[in-house]
Amino acid sequence: MSVTEDTQPVFTGAVLEALQAVLGRYPTKQAALLPALWLAQRERGWISDRVMAEVAEVLGLTPAYVKGVVTFYTMYHQHPVGKHFVQVCTTSPCNICGAEGVLKALLEQTGARDAGATSPDGNWTVIEVECLGACGFATPVLVNDDFIESVTVEKVPALVRKYR
Amino acid sequence: MGFPHQPHPKETVVLSQYFGDPDARTYKGWVKRGGYEALRNALATAPAAVVEQVKESGLRGRGGAGFPTGLKWSFMPKAKTRPHYVCVNADESEPGTFKDREIMRWTPHALLEGAAIAAHAIQAEVVVIYIRGEFTEPWAITEKALAEADAAGVFGTIKVYLHRGAGAYICGEETALMNSIEGKRGNPRIKPPFPAVAGLFGMPTTINNVETLAAVPHILNRGAAWYRGLSLSNPQSTGTKLFSVCGHVQRPGNYEVTLGFPLKDLLYDLCGGPLPGRTLKACIPGGSSVPILTREETEACLLDYEGVVASGSMLGSGGVIVFDDSTDMVYQIMRLARFYAHESCAQCTQCREGTAWTTKILERILAGQGKTEDLDLLLDLSENMTGKTICVLSDSCAAPIVSGIKKFRGEFDAYLAGARSPVPVG
Numbered sequence: 001m002s003v004t005e006d007t008q009p010v011f012t013g014a015v016l017e018a019l020q021a022v023l024g025r026y027p028t029k030q031a032a033l034l035p036a037l038w039l040a041q042r043e044r045g046w047i048s049d050r051v052m053a054e055v056a057e058v059l060g061l062t063p064a065y066v067k068g069v070v071t072f073y074t075m076y077h078q079h080p081v082g083k084h085f086v087q088v089c090t091t092s093p094c095n096i097c098g099a100e101g102v103l104k105a106l107l108e109q110t111g112a113r114d115a116g117a118t119s120p121d122g123n124w125t126v127i128e129v130e131c132l133g134a135c136g137f138a139t140p141v142l143v144n145d146d147f148i149e150s151v152t153v154e155k156v157p158a159l160v161r162k163y164r
Numbered sequence: 165m166g167f168p169h170q171p172h173p174k175e176t177v178v179l180s181q182y183f184g185d186p187d188a189r190t191y192k193g194w195v196k197r198g199g200y201e202a203l204r205n206a207l208a209t210a211p212a213a214v215v216e217q218v219k220e221s222g223l224r225g226r227g228g229a230g231f232p233t234g235l236k237w238s239f240m241p242k243a244k245t246r247p248h249y250v251c252v253n254a255d256e257s258e259p260g261t262f263k264d265r266e267i268m269r270w271t272p273h274a275l276l277e278g279a280a281i282a283a284h285a286i287q288a289e290v291v292v293i294y295i296r297g298e299f300t301e302p303w304a305i306t307e308k309a310l311a312e313a314d315a316a317g318v319f320g321t322i323k324v325y326l327h328r329g330a331g332a333y334i335c336g337e338e339t340a341l342m343n344s345i346e347g348k349r350g351n352p353r354i355k356p357p358f359p360a361v362a363g364l365f366g367m368p369t370t371i372n373n374v375e376t377l378a379a380v381p382h383i384l385n386r387g388a389a390w391y392r393g394l395s396l397s398n399p400q401s402t403g404t405k406l407f408s409v410c411g412h413v414q415r416p417g418n419y420e421v422t423l424g425f426p427l428k429d430l431l432y433d434l435c436g437g438p439l440p441g442r443t444l445k446a447c448i449p450g451g452s453s454v455p456i457l458t459r460e461e462t463e464a465c466l467l468d469y470e471g472v473v474a475s476g477s478m479l480g481s482g483g484v485i486v487f488d489d490s491t492d493m494v495y496q497i498m499r500l501a502r503f504y505a506h507e508s509c510a511q512c513t514q515c516r517e518g519t520a521w522t523t524k525i526l527e528r529i530l531a532g533q534g535k536t537e538d539l540d541l542l543l544d545l546s547e548n549m550t551g552k553t554i555c556v557l558s559d560s561c562a563a564p565i566v567s568g569i570k571k572f573r574g575e576f577d578a579y580l581a582g583a584r585s586p587v588p589v590g
């Protein structure tokens with residue numbers, strides 16, 4: 001994300017309309033906070049301090065309050081992430097079915113190397129997450145919004161090729 | 165059906181009848197299968213009569229606590245002076261549990277219909293379905309189904325909205341979920357007041373799990389007596405339940421059986437038993453928050469609310485995690501403790517400190533640096549984490565630790581005695 005891009009307001013045009021639709025549902029503006037953050041993240045890829053301030057302004061909250069909420073939830077990115085953001089479940093049920101091997105293979109083959117780090121080409125960020133609610137399909141992997149079931153170490157090369 | 169597998173003859177297929185059938189996802193397809201008839205009839209019936217039917221069916225909450233659904237609905241104010249809400253708990257994040265996901269993926273209209281019936285029964289004008297942020301596919305499918313049903317006008321004056329979570333297990337706790345919808349951190353609230361008095365936006369609110377609500381249209385269509393008749397061992401446990409089975413079995417998946425079904429049959433017949441050459445070692449029958457069962461306890465356990473308690477655990481969410489003889493129980497218990505440490509909202513000291521500290525001790529034991537008094541320390545901490553906090557996340561962390569030490573003590577002792585090679589923990 002370039003710095004110049006982030007100085008532009010997010011809530012204009014269609015994004016503002018989407019937010020207004022949500023605002024119409026609830027008795028408080030604050031209830032639109034999670035949806036507003038999702039809209040902003042969809043537009044910008046992450047949520048900067050400037051975006052938090054803008055969200056605060058639009059919803060009549062303080063920037064510090066918004067930051068307190070952003071930091072509570074794990075899915076809001078407080079830093080830019082790779083083009084492909086990969087979440088791998090390693091909680092116990094997946095763990096006993098080989099999830100740590102899948103994580104390791106993804107870290108190696110994407111070039112991201114360390115969990116949470118972004119590959120030098122900027123394409124991949126791979127993180128370890130807790131239960132994705134698909135434990136019977138070990139190991140589930142989320143690549144951006146694509147939910148992929150039953151990933152094994154053997155299937156990792158094809159998965160990486162598909163998104164490369 | 166044992167989705168993604170063919171139905172097994174021992175299953176009782178009600179909720180899962182259309183799993184795997186994409187046509188049932190569409191509004192037209194759902195109506196063709198008898199869908200929205202229950203809602204139409206309910207809307208023409210007095211709310212109190214609908215509540216009565218659900219009460220009589222014996223339906224109990226499928227989200228974990230097993231609270232009688234009709235009774236919960238009856239706690240709502242009868243005279244309506246303020247807005248009422250229905251919240252649908254689609255946060256499904258309890259390790260081992262993946263049934264609500266399948267309901268939303270295959271029969272979103274069953275959920276929407278059940279939720280609208282609940283709204284009528286408790287006189288709510290708004291339903292908010294809170295779906296965990298990672299459930300991108302169930303969201304898209306439910307959103308589409310909602311748009312179609314809305315366009316057909318089936319909900320009358322009831323408004324149904326989807327609300328996306330953003331990654332926090334604790335938001336499955338009912339009052340944390342309400343705070344999250346309100347745009348707050350997902351901290352559970354002190355109860356009382358209970359949601360029926362002061363819930364979402366401080367208004368009277370009923371919250372139910374996805375599976376609970378998906379059962380409601382069937383109860384109205386076929387009658388409370390039919391549902392109550394579905395019970396194999398205890399009249400307090402009625403109806404069918406989806407059991408999500410994962411871990412070391414040949415055919416993991418969602419299986420629907422009548423309550424009272426033997427856990428042994430579920431694991432050995434429906435799921436095909438352990439992997440070749442392996443034997444069952446342990447099982448967590450109700451999602452990761454309930455005590456671990458040994459093989460003997462597992463094989464004698466009946467799957468209903470009372471039966472699982474009698475076996476030493478709880479039915480919980482119906483997420484069945486199976487461990488075979490290749491499992492390092494100490495490592496897996498550490499992973500579970502780490503889950504709770506990661507997910508603690510950190511409001512209560514016993515939970516914030518206890519989940520982190522127990523995780524650290526377990527990691528230390530695995531690394532070969534444990535001390536003999538560590539097991540007593542773990543048990544002591546666990547006692548302090550049980551029954552002392554705003555919600556039961558802390559108790560949930562203690563459950564696998566206490567039962568694990570009690571039932572698999574030899575494995576802990578082996579690490580402590582240096583008889584097992586240390587495991588690197590990252």
Ligand SMILES: Cc1cc2nc3c(=O)[nH]c(=O)nc-3n(C[C@H](O)[C@H](O)[C@H](O)COP(=O)(O)O)c2cc1C
Pocket residue numbers: 224225226227228229230231233253254255256257258333334335336337338339371372373374376377555556557
């Ligand atoms: C830490 C914690 C997490 C929970 N997670 C969920 C969940 O993901 N889904 C759910 O339906 N219930 C969950 N529950 C239970 C809810 O608080 C509540 O009992 C349930 O949604 C009520 O619906 P029911 O009566 O239909 O089961 C959780 C409870 C706790 C304490």
Ligand code: FES
Pocket residue numbers: 089090091092093094095130131132133134135136140259260261
């Ligand atoms: S434990 Fe991996 S999806 Fe539930």
